[in-house]
Amino acid sequence: FERTFIAIKPDGVQRGLIAEIISRFERKGYKLVAIKLVIPTNDFAQKHYHDLKERPFFSGLCDFLSSGPVLAMVWEGEGVIKYGRKLIGATDPQKSEPGTIRGDLAVVVGRNIIHGSDGPETAEEEISLWFSPNELISYSSNAEKWIYGVN
Ligand code: GTP
Ligand code: MG
Numbered sequence: 001f002e003r004t005f006i007a008i009k010p011d012g013v014q015r016g017l018i019a020e021i022i023s024r025f026e027r028k029g030y031k032l033v034a035i036k037l038v039i040p041t042n043d044f045a046q047k048h049y050h051d052l053k054e055r056p057f058f059s060g061l062c063d064f065l066s067s068g069p070v071l072a073m074v075w076e077g078e079g080v081i082k083y084g085r086k087l088i089g090a091t092d093p094q095k096s097e098p099g100t101i102r103g104d105l106a107v108v109v110g111r112n113i114i115h116g117s118d119g120p121e122t123a124e125e126e127i128s129l130w131f132s133p134n135e136l137i138s139y140s141s142n143a144e145k146w147i148y149g150v151n
Pocket of ligand 2: 118
């Protein structure tokens with residue numbers, strides 16, 4: 001199955017939303033394969049958001065991401081990259097639907113509590129930026145046959 005990089009940003013961690021956010025991915029049926037709490041340096045945040053370096057909010061965004069603990073995770077499952085973004089909701093919480101993570105739990109675009117990779121290439125790039133290969137855990141879960149119906 002494919003893998004995606006998901007991070008709870010410093011606002012989500014400070015607001016005590018870790019368990020709430022993890023539970024949404026867990027209950028959906030995705031599998032957690034890597035997790036760690038880190039305070040990224042500003043340099044690292046710039047690497048993570050390198051695609052946005054021409055945007056006016058870039059330096060504020062990097063200052064924010066490096067301002068406190070971030071919960072970095074890799075989640076695995078069929079279609080998890082695209083559907084994970086659906087669970088997260090639109091970038092601007094003013095536009096995210098109720099029922100999504102940002103729709104339910106955030107108010108403004110600069111404090112939208114969670115990051116998710118936006119495609120297969122960025123997922124691979126972000127997973128290797130945030131994790132070393134030995135931090136990615138391969139294991140089979142008993143629930144899989146009930147989630148996917150495989151025998
Ligand atoms: P990420 O999952 O965090 O990458 O969000 P995204 O993919 O939904 O949006 P995008 O990659 O375009 O932007 C990255 C982050 O920059 C967003 O999550 C916002 O926190 C921030 N951002 C995007 N647009 C704006 C904006 O217009 N103003 C401000 N202040 N921040 C923005
Ligand atoms: Mg993005």
